[in-house]
Amino acid sequence: MIEKALASIQRESYDPRYFQILYLGSFLLYGVSYLGWDTALPKYLSLFGAAVATQLAFSYFTTKKYSSVKSALITALGLCLLLKTGSIETAVLAAVIAISTKFILKVKNKHIFNPANIGIVTAILLSNDAWVSPGQWGSSVVLWFLVGAAGLMMILKVGRMDTSITFLVVFGGLLFLRQVVYLGWESSVWLHQMSNGTLLLFAFFMITDPMTTPNHTYARIIWAGALGAALFIASNFFYVQTAAVWLLFMISPFTPFFDRLFQAKKYAWSTPQKSTNPITT
Amino acid sequence: MAVASLGQLVQAFCGFYVAKAGAELYNNKSEVILVRDGKNTTITMSNDFTGDVKDFAMVVPVPNVLNRSDIQIADRSIFQMLDAYSAPRLVEYYDANPCTPIIEYDVAEKALDNVAVAKPTMMRMLQDKAKYSVTIEAQYKVAEYDIVLLSAKNAGGLKRWLTDNGYQIPGKAEHVLEPYIKSGLKFFVVKVDLNKYDPKANGGFLRPLQIKVESDKFMLPIRLGMANSKGEQDMIVYAFSKQGRVECTNYRTVKMPTAKAVPTFVKPHFGTFYGDVFKNEYSRQGRDAVFLEYAWNVTPTFTGMKCDPCVGNPPYTREITMAGVPWANQNGVTTFFTRLHVRYTLDKFPEDLFFQETPNKEMFQARYIITHPATGDLSCDEGKRYTQKLKLRRRQELVDLGTLSQWDTHEYYDYVANGTGKIKKKNSNDENELFPIGGESGKGGPMKMLFFSVFGILVLYSLSRLSSYSTG
Numbered sequence: 001m002i003e004k005a006l007a008s009i010q011r012e013s014y015d016p017r018y019f020q021i022l023y024l025g026s027f028l029l030y031g032v033s034y035l036g037w038d039t040a041l042p043k044y045l046s047l048f049g050a051a052v053a054t055q056l057a058f059s060y061f062t063t064k065k066y067s068s069v070k071s072a073l074i075t076a077l078g079l080c081l082l083l084k085t086g087s088i089e090t091a092v093l094a095a096v097i098a099i100s101t102k103f104i105l106k107v108k109n110k111h112i113f114n115p116a117n118i119g120i121v122t123a124i125l126l127s128n129d130a131w132v133s134p135g136q137w138g139s140s141v142v143l144w145f146l147v148g149a150a151g152l153m154m155i156l157k158v159g160r161m162d163t164s165i166t167f168l169v170v171f172g173g174l175l176f177l178r179q180v181v182y183l184g185w186e187s188s189v190w191l192h193q194m195s196n197g198t199l200l201l202f203a204f205f206m207i208t209d210p211m212t213t214p215n216h217t218y219a220r221i222i223w224a225g226a227l228g229a230a231l232f233i234a235s236n237f238f239y240v241q242t243a244a245v246w247l248l249f250m251i252s253p254f255t256p257f258f259d260r261l262f263q264a265k266k267y268a269w270s271t272p273q274k275s276t277n278p279i280t281t
Numbered sequence: 282m283a284v285a286s287l288g289q290l291v292q293a294f295c296g297f298y299v300a301k302a303g304a305e306l307y308n309n310k311s312e313v314i315l316v317r318d319g320k321n322t323t324i325t326m327s328n329d330f331t332g333d334v335k336d337f338a339m340v341v342p343v344p345n346v347l348n349r350s351d352i353q354i355a356d357r358s359i360f361q362m363l364d365a366y367s368a369p370r371l372v373e374y375y376d377a378n379p380c381t382p383i384i385e386y387d388v389a390e391k392a393l394d395n396v397a398v399a400k401p402t403m404m405r406m407l408q409d410k411a412k413y414s415v416t417i418e419a420q421y422k423v424a425e426y427d428i429v430l431l432s433a434k435n436a437g438g439l440k441r442w443l444t445d446n447g448y449q450i451p452g453k454a455e456h457v458l459e460p461y462i463k464s465g466l467k468f469f470v471v472k473v474d475l476n477k478y479d480p481k482a483n484g485g486f487l488r489p490l491q492i493k494v495e496s497d498k499f500m501l502p503i504r505l506g507m508a509n510s511k512g513e514q515d516m517i518v519y520a521f522s523k524q525g526r527v528e529c530t531n532y533r534t535v536k537m538p539t540a541k542a543v544p545t546f547v548k549p550h551f552g553t554f555y556g557d558v559f560k561n562e563y564s565r566q567g568r569d570a571v572f573l574e575y576a577w578n579v580t581p582t583f584t585g586m587k588c589d590p591c592v593g594n595p596p597y598t599r600e601i602t603m604a605g606v607p608w609a610n611q612n613g614v615t616t617f618f619t620r621l622h623v624r625y626t627l628d629k630f631p632e633d634l635f636f637q638e639t640p641n642k643e644m645f646q647a648r649y650i651i652t653h654p655a656t657g658d659l660s661c662d663e664g665k666r667y668t669q670k671l672k673l674r675r676r677q678e679l680v681d682l683g684t685l686s687q688w689d690t691h692e693y694y695d696y697v698a699n700g701t702g703k704i705k706k707k708n709s710n711d712e713n714e715l716f717p718i719g720g721e722s723g724k725g726g727p728m729k730m731l732f733f734s735v736f737g738i739l740v741l742y743s744l745s746r747l748s749s750y751s752t753g
Binding site: 035036086128130133135138139179182183184185186191192193196238239240241242 | 456459463464496497498525528530533534535536567570632639642643
């Protein structure tokens, strides 16, 4: 009996989401404490409260599995890290929409939109006081993001490192060809653009979400490559400064097509055995 | 250049404005007004050129060939007005005597002197299309200026054209011109028409040029100005938008420390104090941030407070129109004003500055507070308690002064004990010895320590998980 309980606790502790929560939480702490973001505690608390409450409410009427609260916390952290708003109402709206779409917009039991992403997009579209600050991280956070992301990926085997790497290689490669090779800027200009914290956060923590990226490795590589190329075009030729969140929103509905084209097993959280890891299946 | 009067002193809701630290504090500075309206950006460039006007020259990369109607002359006073309105401010309060609660008010104001520096350049104009592969797209005479809009095929040709026409182009400029040409930018090239220039008008200064460009890019090209690498340069950006604050998208936009109580002796030295606060904050943030000094709703019909307290008169329809805002007369349209201060060097600012409008309407001002102690007989019980509290408060003011400006507060130890606020330097009778001794900022602080501790624990914890994975 006790052994069973211990085994269950051990299994639970392998859930990568705990680590994701800790890492994203430390980034939020960094933003508020060191980068001088607005310390709007009531706003953050309402956002977290709304996300968790929505998750619990939907779980109660559907699966009755409450371990998914961890996902709600990750979504809430993602919203705190990327979405800026002056009002509590908008923060709550973003959180409620982010979580509810997970339950409502589903194809083959897999949600279509990254929850934080759709929360941000709808908050910007529906309210008139939400925005994204691409410059809020500056360029000196690269190391922390890389350490955090690499740690997360390697240790926890979420197995979506391929998405991040493909995205960054395609975007960075095209950007280098344009900025340094063609236009003739110094490579420091390219490096400055690549070390933007918002870009890295997007690459390592948003498009690695196993629930909204294609299941098959090849599909993910094509998907991430397309996203990287689209971001390059949008930012360099149309000067859309917050293009990443809009493009992810637009590309997300295509994920089910990728899944149909390339069959692979859906990712499941809480899987300590390597055999169930999506990379190896 | 001495600064003109600071305008009428305005009593505000909480305290009085007593001093400001305006743009004139910085030696190597420029001031720009940016107005963003959809895809249109109106850019007004201040002109502090003090040399021989025949040496004046200016080259600005622009996204398209401007029409004559896109080029205006602005009044110099608009910069002084916006600076005076939005400069970091010092306000003062007076404690009431707890024994005889009579409130006394006294106000003072302090203007700051400055020296504006500009660089002389040679100027002469010729044209030879075949030789330079440079095309003169348009040519205008606007008041005292001769303006040429150029497009070029290569940086070498453009540089030769500019050099042969008397513009002193720094050696490294070619590397910067090339990317601009390949991005399809045109060049707005200005010299002074000596026949039209009246040295007696406008106090001998050249007037600011105001240009309107249409582009998805909302940016300011700073790279050309850094080509001759003069070290640190300051730029004050006064931005107007319909939505809310303007912020930088490729560098961090950080608020200046505000609402801090500082010792009363800071008052006559407020300009120096703020200069040091800025310098300290600039280093502390890693020398690569853009600083927010002011943000306010300045819509002419907005009935709320326009500043708190006002350092200068707030801009109304006339001034807002002068600044290049096309919607100033439209009812029901918000006009939001943002003042950004950027100190840039080539190593930390490799890219031009890109901006975005945000819907953030939160007002902000860089504001520092001095509180004068109560005067008169303080021998009653309440008065004694007040004196004790006053000492604690002054100790805290000294601590905050040290943190903000890096001044060596040990020099001012008399301040806590001496209720009059007069300062004596240790072992010295010289009461004017007030200037900072402290060195560069000590980076960090408790929050940074906390962050790094938490992050360190996370990394260690993760590594332990890694080993459990590899072994299990």
